[in-house]
Amino acid sequence: MYTAVLIKGKTYSVMGHVFLLNQEKEIEKKVFQYLNGNEFFDCKQLDVPADDPKTDEEEPQQEEKIYTEAELKGMNKTEQEAIVIDLGGDPSQLKDKSERIAYILEHQEKAGE
Known part of the structure; x- marks a missing residue:
C-alpha cells in the first residue's frame, strides 16, 4: 500500500486523484512511482504482510480518466495544469483556461487510442 501527502501548495x-494540503491519501503503485521524489509530496510505501497474496501480482492498470469539457471548465487553474502535465504537456506554453481545456480534450483522446 502507498500513501502521499501534499506538503507544498494548496491542491x-x-x-x-485530487490532493489537498496536508491530507494523506492512499494511492496506487503507479501514482506512487510518479510522485515519489516530487518536492511537493511526502510519499510512503507501507509494509505489506508476507502472507498477502497480492504482493507478487502486478497491480491492475487503471483506466485514465476522460474529462468532459464541462468538468474541465469547473476546475481551477492548478487542477487543469496538473492534467496537462499528466498528458505530457507544458502548462506554461498555454496562455489561458480555454487553451488548457482544448489541450486536455485533444490529448486525452490521443492517449486513449
Missing part, C-alpha cells in the same frame, strides 16, 4: 490533481 494538486494527478491521475484521477
Whole structure:
C-alpha cells in the first residue's frame, strides 16, 4: 500500500486523484512511482504482510480518466495544469483556461487510442 501527502501548495490533481494540503491519501503503485521524489509530496510505501497474496501480482492498470469539457471548465487553474502535465504537456506554453481545456480534450483522446 502507498500513501502521499501534499506538503507544498494548496491542491494538486494527478491521475484521477485530487490532493489537498496536508491530507494523506492512499494511492496506487503507479501514482506512487510518479510522485515519489516530487518536492511537493511526502510519499510512503507501507509494509505489506508476507502472507498477502497480492504482493507478487502486478497491480491492475487503471483506466485514465476522460474529462468532459464541462468538468474541465469547473476546475481551477492548478487542477487543469496538473492534467496537462499528466498528458505530457507544458502548462506554461498555454496562455489561458480555454487553451488548457482544448489541450486536455485533444490529448486525452490521443492517449486513449
